[in-house]
Amino acid sequence: MSPLPVDVLFRRVDPEVPVPGYAHPGDAGADLVTTEPAELAPGERAVLPTGVSIALPEGYAAFVHPRSGLAARCGVAMVNAPGTIDAGYRGEIKVIVVNLDPRESVRFERFDRIAQLVVQQVEKVRFQEVAELPGSARAEGGFGSTGGHAAVDGTTGGNGYASVGSDREGR
Numbered sequence: 491m492s493p494l495p496v497d498v499l500f501r502r503v504d505p506e507v508p509v510p511g512y513a514h515p516g517d518a519g520a521d522l523v524t525t526e527p528a529e530l531a532p533g534e535r536a537v538l539p540t541g542v543s544i545a546l547p548e549g550y551a552a553f554v555h556p557r558s559g560l561a562a563r564c565g566v567a568m569v570n571a572p573g574t575i576d577a578g579y580r581g582e583i584k585v586i587v588v589n590l591d592p593r594e595s596v597r598f599e600r601f602d603r604i605a606q607l608v609v610q611q612v613e614k615v616r617f618q619e620v621a622e623l624p625g626s627a628r629a630e631g632g633f634g635s636t637g638g639h640a641a642v643d644g645t646t647g648g649n650g651y652a653s654v655g656s657d658r659e660g661r
């Protein structure tokens with residue numbers, strides 16, 4: 491990380507929106523607000539405007555991350571987390587939220603903080619086609635090859651697997 495803050499130009503799409511801000515020194519994410527109130531029923535999603543647009547320097551991207559407090563308290567997630575803001579994007583940053591709570595609606599008021607923006611340097615790569623890739627310890631293992639993830643049959647199996655359900659049949 492650079493020792494000095496990187497200047498990022500921003501423009502208020504909504505003239506009253508607060509400057510995106512870090513809650514504490516050392517925070518990775520600057521909070522973004524919604525400029526529109528919204529109420530989401532269980533399972534409902536919405537694209538909420540943040541009232542800001544930015545111009546990132548070349549070689550940077552910004553990532554819209556969810557806020558853990560909203561997720562833990564209200565079950566609110568971002569459908570496309572993390573959202574990617576390209577360096578060339580000059581439109582308003584928007585946040586695609588979904589209410590994953592099975593019972594309760596959630597209401598956002600104007601200027602409620604709904605997400606956080608993490609700005610990062612990103613590499614540009616050239617894709618070089620080869621017939622064979624170099625070997626590695628992992629090789630083609632993936633998608634749970636090392637274990638330790640949730641199971642769906644209600645057992646832990648002594649395998650370090652968590653359980654996420656107990657009513658599945660035929661497993």
Ligand SMILES: O=c1ccn([C@H]2C[C@H](O)[C@@H](COP(=O)(O)OP(=O)(O)OP(=O)(O)O)O2)c(=O)[nH]1
Nearest residue numbers: 554570572573574575576579582583584585586
């Ligand atoms: O959460 C998000 C994600 C994206 N964007 C904006 C900035 C980004 O630069 C642009 C395009 O995003 P992305 O590439 O993820 O969407 P796409 O579906 O691939 O659209 P496009 O064809 O315009 O690239 O939309 C947001 O405002 N919020």
Ligand SMILES: [Mg+2]
Nearest residue numbers: 574575576579
């Ligand atoms: Mg795209």
